Amino acid sequence: MGTLRRHVDRFGLADGGRLFRSGKGNVVAASTYSRVWKAARELALTPMQVASPLAARPYDLRHAAVSLWLNCGVPATDVAARAGHHVGVLLKVYAKRIDGQEATVNQRIEDALGRVNSPWTATNGGSGWHSAAQVDRSTRKRIRWSDDVFSDL
Incomplete structure (x- = not known):
């Protein structure tokens, strides 16, 4: 927001509260936006990124x-x-x-429920909850859901 405020302080607003205006104070033409955007992409991105659809439009x-x-x-x-x-x-x-939020979200839920000392743990990949004793720690293999997972309940 600071950048926006500095821009408005320096250049003001156009009629109707528009942020940008042409040199004559008119509405900026779509072709001008396109030309400036194309030049900005070429300056900011690598040639491979420019050739991609990355940020193709404002x-x-x-x-x-x-x-x-x-x-x-x-x-x-x-x-x-x-x-x-x-x-x-x-x-x-x-x-x-x-x-990429699965581990963070799982930790937030765990913290909210107060189960920090729970005998249950999430397997890698978040496929489900299993007893800590059922997790093969030497190979770090994920245990798939099966009827025997619930046998300790």
């Missing part, structure tokens, strides 16, 4: 920002408010983009 940055916020653990309600979405829409569109 709008792609919105998706990147929302995905980043979700992956950083920002609550969905806050992300939705910042992005101008309803939470349901946000989760429908972006839930598949939330990645």
Whole structure:
């Protein structure tokens, strides 16, 4: 937000509250955005990235920002408010983009439930909960769910 505030302090806003305007104060033409975006990509990205669909349009940055916020653990309600979405829409569109959080989420649940000293442990990959005695620690193999997993219950 600081960068945005500095920009507005320096350049002001165009009529109607627009952030950007042409040199004559008019609406910036779509062709201008496209030309500037293409040049910015060529300066910022590697040739291989430029040839890819990575950040092909300025709008792609919105998706990147929302995905980043979700992956950083920002609550969905806050992300939705910042992005101008309803939470349901946000989760429908972006839930598949939330990645690499399984261990963190499992730890949060464990901490919240107060089972830190539990005799049960999650196997690698999060396929399920198993007795610590059932985990083959020498080979670190995952135990698959079977009826005998529940025999100790």
